[in-house]
Amino acid sequence: MYTTQKNLQDYSYKNITDLDQKNVVLRTCLNISVDGRGDMIDPTRILDSMPVIQDLATKAKNLIVIGHLGRPKGRNSSMSFQNNILNHLNMEFDNKVIFLEYLDEETVTQTHAKLSQEKGNIFLIENIRFFKKEDSKDPIERMEFAKLLSSMGDIFVNDAFADYRESASTYDIAKFLPSYLGDLFLKETWMLSKFNSPERPYVAVLGGSKLSEKLDVMNSLLQSADKVLVGGAMAYTLLKAKGVEIGNSLFEADKVELAKEILYKYAEKLILPVDHLVAADFTEEAVVSSMTTQGESIQEGMIAVDLGPKTIDLYKDIISDSVSILWNGPMGVYEWEKSAVGTKEIGLAINNNQKAFKLAGGGDSIAAINKFGIKNIDHICTGGGAMLTFLANERFPILDVILEKQ
Ligand code: ADP
Ligand code: MG
Numbered sequence: 001m002y003t004t005q006k007n008l009q010d011y012s013y014k015n016i017t018d019l020d021q022k023n024v025v026l027r028t029c030l031n032i033s034v035d036g037r038g039d040m041i042d043p044t045r046i047l048d049s050m051p052v053i054q055d056l057a058t059k060a061k062n063l064i065v066i067g068h069l070g071r072p073k074g075r076n077s078s079m080s081f082q083n084n085i086l087n088h089l090n091m092e093f094d095n096k097v098i099f100l101e102y103l104d105e106e107t108v109t110q111t112h113a114k115l116s117q118e119k120g121n122i123f124l125i126e127n128i129r130f131f132k133k134e135d136s137k138d139p140i141e142r143m144e145f146a147k148l149l150s151s152m153g154d155i156f157v158n159d160a161f162a163d164y165r166e167s168a169s170t171y172d173i174a175k176f177l178p179s180y181l182g183d184l185f186l187k188e189t190w191m192l193s194k195f196n197s198p199e200r201p202y203v204a205v206l207g208g209s210k211l212s213e214k215l216d217v218m219n220s221l222l223q224s225a226d227k228v229l230v231g232g233a234m235a236y237t238l239l240k241a242k243g244v245e246i247g248n249s250l251f252e253a254d255k256v257e258l259a260k261e262i263l264y265k266y267a268e269k270l271i272l273p274v275d276h277l278v279a280a281d282f283t284e285e286a287v288v289s290s291m292t293t294q295g296e297s298i299q300e301g302m303i304a305v306d307l308g309p310k311t312i313d314l315y316k317d318i319i320s321d322s323v324s325i326l327w328n329g330p331m332g333v334y335e336w337e338k339s340a341v342g343t344k345e346i347g348l349a350i351n352n353n354q355k356a357f358k359l360a361g362g363g364d365s366i367a368a369i370n371k372f373g374i375k376n377i378d379h380i381c382t383g384g385g386a387m388l389t390f391l392a393n394e395r396f397p398i399l400d401v402i403l404e405k406q
Contacts, residue, residue: 001196001224002396006403008189013056013157013180023115024060025153025177027169028053029160029184029382030067030085033367038078042367045162045382046088052159052182057093062114062121064152065089066169067160068129075130086124093122100125103148111152123152134168146172153177158398161188162383164390166397174401181402184382189399191359191379192390198324199357200226205319205346207232208329208364211255213385215262220392221326222266229271229315231307231331231342238263238272239296247278247298271318272296275308277332277339284336306332307342316349325350326391327360327377328384334368344372351376361387 016022028049033041049067056063070079077083082099089097098114100107100123114121128134133145146168150156156173159182163170173179195202204225206218211234221228230238236249241259263270279290282303292308293299307315319325327350331342350358351374358377360369362384369380381387390396 001220002390002393002399003193003196004399004403008181008186011181011402012186013155013182016155016180019056019059020061022060022154023062023064023152024056024155024157025064025066025149025173026053026056026157026182027066027160027163027173028182029162030065030081031069031162031363032084033363034069034078034084036078038080038083040084042363042370043084043088044366044370044380046085048184048382049159050092052157052184053089054092055183056157057122061119061154062123064123064125066125066128066149068134068163068169069127070129072127072129079127080130081124081127089122089124096122098123102126103131108148108151115152125149128167128169135165136168142168142172143175145169147176149173150176155180157182158402159184160398161185162381162386164383164386164396164398170398171401174398174405179402179405181399185399187379188381188383188386189390192381192387194357195224195324195326195359195391198224200324201322202226202324203318203322203326204228205315205325205327205331205350206230206329207234207331207343208362208384209233209250210252211237211259212252214329214388215255215258217388217392219262221388222262222269224391225269225326226322227269227271227318228266229318231273231311231315231346232329234329235273236304238270242272245297245300246304247300247302249276249278249298249302249304250282271314273304273307273311274314275310276304277306277308277342278302279305279339287333287336287338290338305336306339307346312342312345315346319346319349320353322353323356325353325356325358327358328362328365328388330364330368334364334371340368340371343368347372347374350374359387
């Protein structure tokens with residue numbers, strides 16, 4: 001687990017006394033869930049980001065807001081900020097937000113002029129991932145882009161805990177400006193630090209799509225937690241490694257060997273589904289006529305889409321006996337009604353455990369939590385990957401780059 005001797009509160013932008021004379025570049029998490037058309041499915045992240053945006057908008061000289069949405073491969077309308085994000089900010093700020101769609105020379109020059117001559121402007125840069133240099137593999141290109149972004153501010157504030165990967169706007173920029181943390185970032189790290197020495201029994205519930213994305217953290221969770229309950233598509237790579245028939249269920253062939261090692265090492269702690277909801281096809285129509293398996297093996301041709309009833313009961317028992325609970329990732333294809341049962345039941349079991357300290361996170365996990373009206377989680381982390389990485393790793397670069405400088 002990431003630990004720092006430093007008092008993070010010392011790095012809060014709230015310690016700055018002359019904010020009204022500073023142009024602030026804010027990196028925040030605007031990565032709301034949208035569907036293929038760009039319609040908003042879940043607004044949690046923008047809502048959670050608003051307090052700091054509002055605070056800086058009133059206190060700073062001018063504010064430049066940066067965020068990303070999705071994993072775009074080039075510009076597209078469904079992930080553009082021109083839809084939901086700009087509308088949301090314009091509603092909050094009386095249609096005064098200045099939208100920077102491109103960062104060409106003319107736009108940047110005009111912006112610089114406004115920043116030096118005027119006060120009280122709020123600029124919103126288009127989805128930062130539309131700019132190729134943001135995540136360029138070439139560190140020099142990333143630096144160049146970070147330098148351009150930094151030219152618009154006197155200080156940098158990072159409030160995007162969820163966007164923990166090292167990009168120009170989350171990491172490199174901190175090398176060019178005095179840098180601080182926002183309240184949401186501070187809150188997330190504070191809540192997660194409670195898992196430094198968790199009360200036991202401590203259970204981690206892990207689901208979602210890909211084992212590969214969560215392998216490292218699973219390893220580390222298996223060391224710290226008393227039990228790790230696995231659901232979602234990632235369970236099938238592990239079951240495959242165990243030698244169980246998984247039919248046509250989604251799995252990652254190149255991770256089977258690693259999965260075998262984990263199974264061998266943590267046979268007692270790692271709990272896998274003992275039955276499943278299976279469908280003949282991976283479509284919502286097919287899931288309507290899905291059925292449950294008798295045991296852990298899946299008939300040829302069938303695809304697992306959710307936990308079966310025996311697994312749900314088994315997991316619920318373990319959850320109700322625990323006093324520390326960490327949850328990331330849906331237990332099944334929660335987007336479809338019939339295969340939402342596992343996620344809903346497990347989510348409610350976590351919700352109903354009154355005595356436990358409960359933490360959940362992840363884009364889809366948040367969407368599921370809201371969909372099923374789950375209210376009693378102590379802290380809902382905006383980032384799933386960020387939450388797990390923070391708990392598993394020795395380093396958290398977007399934070400270190402700020403701490404190391406001051
Ligand atoms: P989070 O965003 O909370 O970290 P992930 O993005 O890792 O979660 O995973 C969520 C996705 O996993 C959902 O779209 C869900 O439909 C999918 N999923 C869950 N179970 C299965 C399954 N058995 N087969 C295929 N996809 C699944
Ligand atoms: Mg997701």
